[in-house]
Amino acid sequence: MKRKDPRKILIIRFGSLGDVVLVTPFIDAVRSRYPESSVALAVKGEYEDLFAADSRIDRLFSLGGRTSSGRGAGMYYLLWQVRREGFDAAVDLQRNPRSILLSALCGARSRAGVRTERAGRRRLVQRKVRAELPHVVDRYRAALPQLAEVATDRRPRLVIGDGVRQRADELLAKGGVSEEDMLVGVAPGAGRATKRWPATKFAELGRLLVERANAGVVLVGDSDERGLADEVASAVGGRAIVTAGRTTVGELAAVLARCRVLVTNDSGPMHVATGVGTPVVAIFGATTPELGFAPLGERDIIVSRSLECRPCSLHGSERCPVGTFECMEGIEAQEVFEKTLSLIGSTYEPARLPEMSACRPH
Template sequence: MTALPASASSSRSSEAAHAHEAVLVCGVNWVGDSIMTMPALQAFRRAHPNAYITLLIKPPLTQLWKLHPVPNEILPLHSGFWGTLKTARLIRQRRYPRAFVLPHSFRSALVPFLSGVRERWGMPGHWRGAMMTRVVNPRPPQPGREHQAWEYMDLLLPGHKEQELERPQLNLPDEAVAAAKARLAALPKPCVGILPGAARGPSKRWPADHFINLGRSLVKEKHCSVVALGISREAALCRKVVEGIGEGALNLAGQTTLAEWIALLKVCDLVIANDSGGMHLAAAVGTPVVAIFGVTDPLRTGPLGRDCRIVQNSSVRNRDVERDSPEAIKSLASITPEQVFEQARELLDRATPS
């Protein structure tokens, strides 16, 4: 992928955008959702190997998408009303013939509409149908096709014949992986990454005390080291968990770049995570994952990996959950450390048979 700063590449980008197969993709806004769009983008690239694909995203996601092989260019979506107009003016100069709008929001459809993109494809929602030239209704979920990732496939490749979702591709630099291995080299093996945080708040966070009891069991019974990982605003939570676990635990939350965080997830022997962006990242780089779900539906938004286990006690399956949903918080609290430990033990034993 060639990631080009808009200010430094306007001539080259404009020429590329005039090409017959130039495509603008308006990306989604969260790490986990971004990962779920990747199988469809990879399938689109296979179907259109010569397309020049520009991905329009919010700036915090730039580092993630630099690791993905599909986009030829990453374009930042400027924030606010004036930022929307500025972005639209830039896109108008490039005269893209087609745009795919992956989010369901009104604003995501507004930018290509104001830009005069000739064909604007998107899914229904938020009173934006008039801004689309084609509204694509995803196929009804069927067994094996329940995951949200299929909606993006139906949008990008209507009438496709894809039978399964390819795992999201993240190409980490070799030096990032080597640095992650060196960072954990002194720790006992196996090394288990834990992700106590979740951007959605308490409705997706397993209680910290449960993570503490789980970590103690992993250290005592499986002789593991436990590494807490997360973003800066999760550092205090991770510190509390690591201090509660005691010897054998290390807190690295807030101490890594995104690429370093993903590399650490990759070199862990197992990751235990809430339903979060970190869960999706760990699965994407091929690490076995135990994912803890409250009332969100793992069939719809579960990790896209080869070796993932779901722990969930609720029979409720909601797509959208409030940040402080009492039902979700209660459901998560009902999941015992013993339940999660059993799934972790099975995955660790499979990786290191006696």
């Protein structure tokens, strides 16, 4: 270790799912630049099992996770934990009040933070200035100028633990999925309504995948998206199973690793899929890739409509500002199916999933 290199480095990114996944290239770069340093990561408790088996991280802290006594780990407990570690450097990749507080009070002599690019994103949304903003992966990296000359992959990379993989395999097996079945993941949810392709179109896509590609369809998402996933699966009419709301985020990653392709809105699962090497067909509506959150896989495909009103917001909204929702309504299931088929490839074994009524895991 060089004399001035930090012994212990704390990286802070509490959420959300996609943003946390996109921290992994930064971790790779830090590891490459400081191979003898100890690297710690602070995330929300719900993201712990994404990193529990990741050897790149020496110490994992969680906000809102569980302490050894079973109590919730709040901000004060987290501060107490990190201050005991004696960190030399802290990098805040979130820049919200809680992450700023943790960075300021963790005891690190050296502190750095990511630039939020709020002004540039406002210009793109409000004035439709057609300038591509730096991808969030590159903004994270720029938080530490010492990483400028480090050559590492920009793509996120997740490590799935054996236990997490086994639980995901068991969940799929309960739904009638065998190891030989060809699966397509479908993530119909997103944080805001204008980022969601309509459920009826996802259902139409699901039927095309089942009937014309002999694929099994796996509906993924969090507990808030369970109802939406059930709605789509019911409309598909068979050979569709729902794992939304039944998995941790680590198990979600393991399920997506089993899929040949993920069809998704601009949402967290999009980046999780890239992190496990599964190509995505990403449907963008209110938001655009130029805002800095495009998927980074080599084979990923983005489907969108070129409209003067896009992007209409930074993170989507609950209603279309012009009342037409053309950015999503104008994308047909047949087009998305053809893009998906191009990623599946021409050689695959037909899925042998039973009918939906018999294959829902409980």
